[in-house]
Amino acid sequence: MDCSQTHRNLYPYLDRQIEPAKKKSFESHLGECPDCYGCYRFHFHLRDCLKKIYRHFELPPSVLRCLFKRVAGGPP
């Protein structure tokens, strides 16, 4: 796999949707090419930041209580 193929497969790899046949050669290119590896690290961390931001949000407990009360058939 060359650099441009590696770029094309970067997100399919991160998304765990890369074709199994391409996975090995993608990984071995990353092991040999610092430029592509840097690019991979960047995108990996960017996604991590995004995950952390949204994982931070929790449904407020008051909303949760009210919701389950309504599910159980009680007044809100």
Next chain:
Amino acid sequence: MGKNDKSAGVKNQKADQFQALVAEHLDALYGFALSLTRNKAKAEDLVQESVLKAFRFFHQFERGTHIKAWLFKILKNTFLTDWRRDKRHPESLSMDDEESNFSFYVEAFRQSKASPQDYLPPESLHEQDMEQFFGDEIMKAMESLPMEFREVIFMCDVQGFAYADIAKILNIPIGTVRSRLARGRGMLQKHLWQYAQDRGILKRSA
């Protein structure tokens, strides 16, 4: 046991079963609702409305299938019903393929090669720096995206849904999921690139 007691018992059992299944997905649903509405109060209402709807249709849920995807689909459809009722839709999909190919990293790499005296290589942006530099801007970048892109990025990057699940939730072909992800990610990175330029991130101090 009277007839009423019996039916109340069955009802309680159904409610308990439902709660046990959905409880662990409520924060994810709330995150999804926030990414769609960009407003906390609206997101709370949307979660409540969707979960109550899911409970009403719980008998239609096939046991053993992906309940999180089922809940996401209900929430999206609930959101769409409200969204369509509200006729003001400022967002429209522009067709700009250039965005699909935009990469912050590649752009930064190009700059640092072209003028190494002015630009640091993008590898110098480490994990902690990224959080520190971009912080809220990543959220702002997400919120600036049209809904169609925001939702696929949220489902794929934050929630880790497979393309096929996203396609089912949104009722669109897998190819459209892929192209929306590419466009959305390009737009997000373009936003961050602009921010980095304005703030001088990756510029060498003189």
